[in-house]
Amino acid sequence: MSDVAFVILAFMIAVYILLDGYDLGVGALAPFIARNEDDRAAAMHAIGPYYSGNEVWLIAAGGISFALFPLAYASAFSGFYLPFMVVLWMLMFRGIAMEVREHFPSPLWHTFWDAAFSLSSGILILLFGVTIGNLVRGLPLHASGFFFGTFAFLLNPYALVVGIFAVAALVQHGATFLSMVAEDELAARARGAILWLWYVVLALYVVVTLWTLAIRPIVATRPWLALVALLSIAAFVGLRLRLQSNARAIPFVCSTIFLASLFVAAAATLYPYLLPEYGNATGGLTIYAASASPSAMSWGIGAALVGLVLVGTYSALAFRRLNTPV
Amino acid sequence: MDVVTVDRIQFAFTVMFHYLFPIGTLGLGPFIAWYVYRANSGDRESDSIARFLTKIFAINFAAGVVTGIPMEFQFGTNWSVFSARSGSVVGQPLALEGMYAFFLESVFLGILIYGKNRVSPRWYTASAFCVWIGSWISGFFIVATNAWMQHPVGYHVATGGQIELDSIAAVLFSPFAWWQFAHVIVSAALAGGFIVAGVGSYYLLAGREESIGRRFVRAGALVAFIASALVIFPTGDRNGHDVTIYQPIKLAAMEGLFETKRGAPLAIIGMPDVNTHTLIDPVFVPRFLSFLAYGNFDANVDGLTNYATVLWPPVELTYYAYHVMVGLGTIFLGISALAVLLLWRKRLDTTRAMLWALMLLMPFPYIAIESGWVTSEVGRQPWIIYGLMRTSEGVSANVPTGEVLFTLIGFAGMYFVLGVTFLYLTLRTIGLGPSHE
Numbered sequence: 213m214s215d216v217a218f219v220i221l222a223f224m225i226a227v228y229i230l231l232d233g234y235d236l237g238v239g240a241l242a243p244f245i246a247r248n249e250d251d252r253a254a255a256m257h258a259i260g261p262y263y264s265g266n267e268v269w270l271i272a273a274g275g276i277s278f279a280l281f282p283l284a285y286a287s288a289f290s291g292f293y294l295p296f297m298v299v300l301w302m303l304m305f306r307g308i309a310m311e312v313r314e315h316f317p318s319p320l321w322h323t324f325w326d327a328a329f330s331l332s333s334g335i336l337i338l339l340f341g342v343t344i345g346n347l348v349r350g351l352p353l354h355a356s357g358f359f360f361g362t363f364a365f366l367l368n369p370y371a372l373v374v375g376i377f378a379v380a381a382l383v384q385h386g387a388t389f390l391s392m393v394a395e396d397e398l399a400a401r402a403r404g405a406i407l408w409l410w411y412v413v414l415a416l417y418v419v420v421t422l423w424t425l426a427i428r429p430i431v432a433t434r435p436w437l438a439l440v441a442l443l444s445i446a447a448f449v450g451l452r453l454r455l456q457s458n459a460r461a462i463p464f465v466c467s468t469i470f471l472a473s474l475f476v477a478a479a480a481t482l483y484p485y486l487l488p489e490y491g492n493a494t495g496g497l498t499i500y501a502a503s504a505s506p507s508a509m510s511w512g513i514g515a516a517l518v519g520l521v522l523v524g525t526y527s528a529l530a531f532r533r534l535n536t537p538v
Numbered sequence: 539m540d541v542v543t544v545d546r547i548q549f550a551f552t553v554m555f556h557y558l559f560p561i562g563t564l565g566l567g568p569f570i571a572w573y574v575y576r577a578n579s580g581d582r583e584s585d586s587i588a589r590f591l592t593k594i595f596a597i598n599f600a601a602g603v604v605t606g607i608p609m610e611f612q613f614g615t616n617w618s619v620f621s622a623r624s625g626s627v628v629g630q631p632l633a634l635e636g637m638y639a640f641f642l643e644s645v646f647l648g649i650l651i652y653g654k655n656r657v658s659p660r661w662y663t664a665s666a667f668c669v670w671i672g673s674w675i676s677g678f679f680i681v682a683t684n685a686w687m688q689h690p691v692g693y694h695v696a697t698g699g700q701i702e703l704d705s706i707a708a709v710l711f712s713p714f715a716w717w718q719f720a721h722v723i724v725s726a727a728l729a730g731g732f733i734v735a736g737v738g739s740y741y742l743l744a745g746r747e748e749s750i751g752r753r754f755v756r757a758g759a760l761v762a763f764i765a766s767a768l769v770i771f772p773t774g775d776r777n778g779h780d781v782t783i784y785q786p787i788k789l790a791a792m793e794g795l796f797e798t799k800r801g802a803p804l805a806i807i808g809m810p811d812v813n814t815h816t817l818i819d820p821v822f823v824p825r826f827l828s829f830l831a832y833g834n835f836d837a838n839v840d841g842l843t844n845y846a847t848v849l850w851p852p853v854e855l856t857y858y859a860y861h862v863m864v865g866l867g868t869i870f871l872g873i874s875a876l877a878v879l880l881l882w883r884k885r886l887d888t889t890r891a892m893l894w895a896l897m898l899l900m901p902f903p904y905i906a907i908e909s910g911w912v913t914s915e916v917g918r919q920p921w922i923i924y925g926l927m928r929t930s931e932g933v934s935a936n937v938p939t940g941e942v943l944f945t946l947i948g949f950a951g952m953y954f955v956l957g958v959t960f961l962y963l964t965l966r967t968i969g970l971g972p973s974h975e
Binding site for chain 1: 597599600601603604605606607608610611613614615616618619621622623624625626627628629630632633634635636637638640641642644645646648649651652653656657661665696700702703704705706934935936937938941945948952955956959962963966
């Protein structure tokens, strides 16, 4: 049952990363490809209708982790106290920037709010990446299952590299989204950004993969992960090869598959731990130890599955009806 | 200050600030559904009104989301021991809120804002109703979470001290939760009514948007009147009974009743003094507290001194918050009843004194509702889960006090910016007016 719950939670976090990922990526990318005020406005309008709905996945994933893995939820969030507070403030700042930019008449204000949006988007991606890096690397857990993350511990080279990789990969993800929905010229410049970003992502992909194999050799004992790696490589190459394709959705789909397979790899590296212990390959908080009581698990899993089907159905219906290019 | 105090202040501050925005969405949801429905049957003015209210709703929703995310994660960051021990139960309604209400609200709000010319009128109307229902379901799950902490049901305590779920039905269908939810919802409807009436009064007094202003004043006053009555009876009364039965110490603190009394009086005014166990300068209604609590003028009501002082909540705060809430509730009923009387005499939109009163009344439902929150939450101290777990036992032991103080100040700064922005956007939208849509 804990395994099912782990899959549900991982799925919801993955959906959050893929969905909010593109709007965070567009936010961080915008100042680099926008020549003027109009371009920035176009980039913001492309994600405006979706970003708030995308963030709901973060809230839903948070609720599910609380209900199904209370001990892991309590330990992770109190342990990452300051970084998570910065995440909350950045989410807030970003929301304010998005909502108010239209309401200030002066272009100078627009520039300010756009910069605020981009900066907070970039910091959020970096912090999410650093968090994933630390989860894979392990945490200084006490016997009680709790820990307190200091800067010196959390901002280690491995986690920082994962953070930078996350920034590059999600900015690329955002660029594929823009190239899909924006009008011709902005879309062309988004594709232009991918031309060089792709090499950055490639270099970081190699570094992160090798480094992860070095500190978590557990990957080697799960041979099916090679298939996931192959899939991610195929999607990554496909993204580049089909960049100029007439079907504008293809690079975005490739980027989505690429990120999803990376996330599956990260989740598989963790399993069966939710919070592995640093420096101890067989220690940490497992999904079994962190699980809620059995009746809470069976109820929570059932409710989550039914809920996901419902949400998927009406979201798909709604967005198909809304789906016209910006 | 110790870490528990700082954690409590941070939670109270962030949740009270957050609560301001759901008041707007819960209260305006039904109005939007109504005007979208009217617009669908060909009324062009209703269409402008619906767009206008949707804009204000959207500002409230966005502020509610960004201040709501910290609420959900603070259970983990600041109250990790509480979360780890009770997550099997407390996590359930919170998870349900995300899955079953929040998505509904956000997906269909997207259609309401961006989909006017992209979806069919039927879809559009359905979306408006989904947003309304979504916001109310969302409110239910949050209240159900709180109600369980006020009056835990459907659980058992395992040998390791973990609180485990026995029956989700007992948690979700607890009468305590439903009466609390009813009170919260009608108070939000009251706020919604007074907001709409207040904005309409502003337009009429300013001599602009007159047709829409009149519709706002009429509809708002009517809703405010009905909701003001329901806030007091039956929902307020039922909540009072639940407190009497399940949280007698809170009742005593709310009423400033130190000594146990047969035929206890109701204090209308007075200042509780915890040191001397007296109510300074009181104005009493004789024997009325016994009647309100037990339906019997001679009933025995427990005073605070019946209980050990370690079980007392902060008495003054509970007492004042409760009296502010009840006092304002009475004023709301009086003014809205007068407004409805004028409406019936067809003089509401021309009675300038009433329009002034309605306009100036706008902030007060917020104050009353926040006071209700303080009564309910401060009044149940020292418990985080009533009778089961002390608030002091629930905090994150691994997070140092200074760190929490730092984030508390950070939240204060962040929320100052957010509050100013919110006011600016809301006032600007009202200033532009519905005809602008």
